[in-house]
Amino acid sequence: DIQMxxxxxxxxxxxxxxxxITCRASQSISSYLNWYQQKPGKAPKLxxxxxxxxxxxxxxxxxxxxxxxxxxxxxxxxxxEDFATYYCQxxxxxxxxxxxxxxxxxx
Amino acid sequence: xxxxxxxGPGLVKPxxxxxxxxxxxxxxxxxxxxxxxxxxxxxxxxxxxxxxxxSGSTNYNPSLKSRVTISVDKSKNQFxxxxxxxxxxxxxxxxxxRKRAVAGSRSNYYMDVWGKGTTVTVSS
Numbered sequence: 001d002i003q004m005x006x007x008x009x010x011x012x013x014x015x016x017x018x019x020x021i022t023c024r025a026s027q028s029i030s031s032y033l034n035w036y037q038q039k040p041g042k043a044p045k046l047x048x049x050x051x052x053x054x055x056x057x058x059x060x061x062x063x064x065x066x067x068x069x070x071x072x073x074x075x076x077x078x079x080x081e082d083f084a085t086y087y088c089q090x091x092x093x094x095x096x097x098x099x100x101x102x103x104x105x106x107x
Numbered sequence: 108x109x110x111x112x113x114x115g116p117g118l119v120k121p122x123x124x125x126x127x128x129x130x131x132x133x134x135x136x137x138x139x140x141x142x143x144x145x146x147x148x149x150x151x152x153x154x155x156x157x158x159x160x161x162s163g164s165t166n167y168n169p170s171l172k173s174r175v176t177i178s179v180d181k182s183k184n185q186f187x188x189x190x191x192x193x194x195x196x197x198x199x200x201x202x203x204x205r206k207r208a209v210a211g212s213r214s215n216y217y218m219d220v221w222g223k224g225t226t227v228t229v230s231s
Contacts, residue, residue, distance in 0.1 A: 001169075034217045036153075043202055043224050044145075044153065049217035050209045087153055091216045094166045098153040 002026055002090050006099035012107040017078045021102045023071045023088035032092035035064055035073045038101075039084045047086075048073065078104075109134035111203050111222035119197075119229050125190040129203030129222060136179060137161040141206040142186045143218060144177065146199040154199075158206060159186055193229045200224040 003026035013019050023033065031051040036044035046055045048064035051071055061076040075082055083106050088099040115127035129142070136142065144156040157167035159177045167175050176189040190197060204218040 032215050036218075038153075043221035044218075045221070046217055046219045049219075050212075050215055053209070055217075055219065089153075089218075095168055096155045096216070098155070101152045 001095055002029065002093050002097055004088055004090055004097050004099040006086075006088055006102050008102060009100065010103040010105065012105050013078055014107045015078050015080055019075045019078055019104065021073045021086055021088075021104075023066075023073070023099050025069045025071075025090055025092075028068045029090045029092035031067050032090055033064070033066065033071045034089045034091060035062075036087045036089065037082075037084045038087065044087065080106075109205060109220050111205065111220055113201060113203050113222045113225040115201075115225060115227070117226055117228060119193055119227060120231050121194055121229055123193055123229075125188070125193050125197060125201075125227055125229070127188045127201055127203075127225060127227070128185050129187070130183075130185045131205075132184070136184045136186065137181055139208070141166075141216070142179070143204045143206045144188045145202045145204055145218070146197075147202070147224075148196075148199045156188065156190075156201075195229050198227065198229045200226050 005024045007022045033051045035048040038044045052064045063074050085101045085103045087101050110132045112130045119125045141158040143158040157177050159165045174191045179186045202224045203222045205220040206216050206218050209215040
């Protein structure tokens with residue numbers, strides 16, 4: 001199985017900050033990497049697919065980069081509605097494993 | 108736009124079978140997408156359970172494969188999950204989701220539409 005490891009597990013930041021979340025795969029997954037945002041009591045929401053493609057309707061302050069084993073999700077200027085938990089997910093194998101999540105909290 | 112809605116019992120007894128249905132509206136289950144189940148235990152992360160194509164082809168998480176069955180009912184535009192021999196460890200919010208291919212790719216997928224989720228508790 002492909003293991004996905006996110007860092008950090010939690011992060012405190014302020015509105016307006018630039019934030020980067022990292023996801024590392026246990027083997028090369030090319031660009032087969034998606035990012036989701038989840039708020040408490042809600043379903044996950046797709047933000048980024050294929051490592052760097054912005055899902056329709058997602059604000060442009062979200063961006064993704066990387067290929068192979070190392071990926072990043074960047075929020076250029078945090079907004080109040082961005083405080084949530086973020087998950088990466090690989091789609092290289094049928095068993096689409098998720099990272100353990102990064103909880104983004106207000107400082 | 109496509110919407111998904113999970114339904115099923117919220118309480119299942121240990122050793123019993125968990126049965127959930129996901130109704131697809133605003134689109135056809137026979138479209139070129141896979142239809143997935145994902146679960147999330149309380150306070151924990153996301154776990155992919157399995158998926159089905161409208162042809163009936165399925166893929167399952169190896170860790171659950173011996174207990175999982177996913178089926179499709181094209182006449183009702185819905186798909187279903189059965190998980191047998193449940194224990195407290197199967198207590199979770201269960202989501203259904205549409206998995207579609209990245210344009211131009213036959214192997215790169217993402218889950219772009221999700222149901223709201225349904226909570227299933229395993230308890231006597």
